[in-house]
Amino acid sequence: MAVHNTEIASFFERIADLLEIEDENPFRIRAYRNAARTIRGSTVSMSYLLKQGKDLSTLPNIGKDLAEKIQLIVETGDLPLLGEIEARTPPTLSDLLKVQGLGPKRVRLLYKELDINTLEDLRRAIQSGKIYTVKGFGEKTVKALMERINSYSTEEKRTKWLLARDIARPLLEYIKQCEGVRKVMLAGSFRRCKETVGDLDILVTAKESKKVMECISHYDEISNVVSMGSTRSTVILDCGMQVDVRVIAPESYGAALVYFTGSKPHNIELRKLAQKLGYKINEYGVFKQDKHIGGKTEEELYKKLGLNYIEPELRENTGELAAARNGSLPQLISLKDIRGDLHCHTNATDGHCTLSEMASSAREKGYEYISINDHSKRLTVTHGLDEAQLLEQIRQIDKFNAKSDDIVILKSIEVDILEDGSLDLSDSVLKELDFTVCAVHYKFNLSQQKQTERILRAMDNPYFTILAHPTGRLINQREAYEIDMQKLMMAAKQRGIILELNAQPDRLDLNEIHCKTAKELGVKLVISTDAHSQNDFDYMLCGINQARRGWLEAENVVNTRSLKELRKLLKRK
Numbered sequence: 001m002a003v004h005n006t007e008i009a010s011f012f013e014r015i016a017d018l019l020e021i022e023d024e025n026p027f028r029i030r031a032y033r034n035a036a037r038t039i040r041g042s043t044v045s046m047s048y049l050l051k052q053g054k055d056l057s058t059l060p061n062i063g064k065d066l067a068e069k070i071q072l073i074v075e076t077g078d079l080p081l082l083g084e085i086e087a088r089t090p091p092t093l094s095d096l097l098k099v100q101g102l103g104p105k106r107v108r109l110l111y112k113e114l115d116i117n118t119l120e121d122l123r124r125a126i127q128s129g130k131i132y133t134v135k136g137f138g139e140k141t142v143k144a145l146m147e148r149i150n151s152y153s154t155e156e157k158r159t160k161w162l163l164a165r166d167i168a169r170p171l172l173e174y175i176k177q178c179e180g181v182r183k184v185m186l187a188g189s190f191r192r193c194k195e196t197v198g199d200l201d202i203l204v205t206a207k208e209s210k211k212v213m214e215c216i217s218h219y220d221e222i223s224n225v226v227s228m229g230s231t232r233s234t235v236i237l238d239c240g241m242q243v244d245v246r247v248i249a250p251e252s253y254g255a256a257l258v259y260f261t262g263s264k265p266h267n268i269e270l271r272k273l274a275q276k277l278g279y280k281i282n283e284y285g286v287f288k289q290d291k292h293i294g295g296k297t298e299e300e301l302y303k304k305l306g307l308n309y310i311e312p313e314l315r316e317n318t319g320e321l322a323a324a325r326n327g328s329l330p331q332l333i334s335l336k337d338i339r340g341d342l343h344c345h346t347n348a349t350d351g352h353c354t355l356s357e358m359a360s361s362a363r364e365k366g367y368e369y370i371s372i373n374d375h376s377k378r379l380t381v382t383h384g385l386d387e388a389q390l391l392e393q394i395r396q397i398d399k400f401n402a403k404s405d406d407i408v409i410l411k412s413i414e415v416d417i418l419e420d421g422s423l424d425l426s427d428s429v430l431k432e433l434d435f436t437v438c439a440v441h442y443k444f445n446l447s448q449q450k451q452t453e454r455i456l457r458a459m460d461n462p463y464f465t466i467l468a469h470p471t472g473r474l475i476n477q478r479e480a481y482e483i484d485m486q487k488l489m490m491a492a493k494q495r496g497i498i499l500e501l502n503a504q505p506d507r508l509d510l511n512e513i514h515c516k517t518a519k520e521l522g523v524k525l526v527i528s529t530d531a532h533s534q535n536d537f538d539y540m541l542c543g544i545n546q547a548r549r550g551w552l553e554a555e556n557v558v559n560t561r562s563l564k565e566l567r568k569l570l571k572r573k
Helices: 005-021 026-041 046-051 064-076 080-088 104-114 119-128 139-151 161-176 209-216 250-261 264-276 298-304 320-326 355-364 387-403 448-459 485-495 512-521 534-549 563-569
Strands: 181-186 200-206 222-228 232-237 242-247 280-282 285-288 291-294 369-372 408-411 414-416 437-439 498-502 525-528
Touching (some): 005 026, 005 064, 005 080, 005 104, 005 161, 026 534, 104 119, 119 139, 161 200, 161 209, 181 250, 200 209, 209 232, 209 242, 250 264, 250 280, 250 291, 250 298, 264 280, 285 298, 355 369, 355 387, 355 534, 387 408, 448 485, 485 498, 498 512, 498 534, 512 534, 525 534
Parallel strands (some): 200 242, 414 437
Antiparallel strands (some): 232 242
16 A cells, blocks of 8 residues: 555654654654655655665654654554553644644643643533633633634545645556556546545446456555446555446547546536537537547647637636636746746755755756745744844855856745734845745734735835735635635735645645636736745745636736846835
């Protein structure tokens, strides 16, 4: 059974959560979190590296002890240490950490004083009033906590796109090796690059469908075969994900790809259009009466309906059919359009690599520029940069740029937007930077009016350049904070401020609706990875996926421009 990087990272993240609740050594906790980030961000699986004889202790943030633990997980699918910690600290406590406003100290306090182990325990303690006996839980705090519990879903979460890709890759490679297979394609929400994916839909063309079904049944990551027919099978993988595999005729390949890619509302509109033209369409093709007249390719199907080809990311019934009919579909941005990354961290704060190491990885991407955006002091307390340290980093960047002839590091910082709307560093220091990336990192529970006013006041600062991860949401973990996005976008446009599409798979913030609105309003955008390690630069793909779903073109995104053009765009109005 193959063990994916995300599963290994989850072991370490869960250990870190529980150790934090136990008030363990912060350096030990940080070691597990850093290792998890390295593993999750690696584009090569740990299983593969071990098979190749790679010494994992040479990887960033992976020492000998953690390398041995990774090997144990890969070989056995388990880690006894986690079981030992869960034996003394209820594992359900880590779920409480996912509720906004409940940090490790509060979770520990609730557990010790009221024996609260689960979200339901917490709900009962609030309803009975017992929670008020615990220090620090006043009426205002408890009311906000109850609202967050009610909005927090304990249902099984959909799989994030990047993890779904990692799960699908080896399965696709396996199917390609099955006898007689010609084409293999992922469809469904994965192909539309949705932020999260439910099931995996795989379409196959092959000489003999029965041989393909038989081959798939022997895939070593299948935990349960739900059904197995001559042309379709449904299986459950060890990770819990359902996979539907269909073998289709070559002449129906395009029609099936459109049908199973979706979305459902998009397909309904296609069928309505076909009916108006006197056709019928389904997963088998385009038909005039009973005659098959198209559907071998997607392009052919759309053309029969009088439409230009519609990219999968746009198939959500949000105006794409009208645009395809009148020739106004966007020329969607692609990965090759990106010329630099404007949100990166180093080991000066919470990153894992040096300034030069980050620049080296960006150089390998073919980037013309990156920026270094370590955190300001107040945010991370002991690990942020104070003003003197930031000035020293500026000098280091100047030295690097003086010697570099193929990539430029821009001087920046991720500066905290404080509750009153001021920035965490003085203007006298901020003016020494090329630009700033400004972010909300605490006080997420303010009212919509107060949160919006907080950011608007910050935008009034002449050194405010980019608003990072504008809604603060974490997919499957934390809801977006309340904010008037329309008002913020209008203010950004008036001031020449850029909004960030943060490409971290946990964030993807802005969402596709906000991206499309920003484009329509003429607000400048940037796609940034928020990279904390060299591998994190690969997250740019996730940002591009989101941008394409938001109808963005290269001209809407500032880091598709040359350095000379970018410098002009970074200047405030």
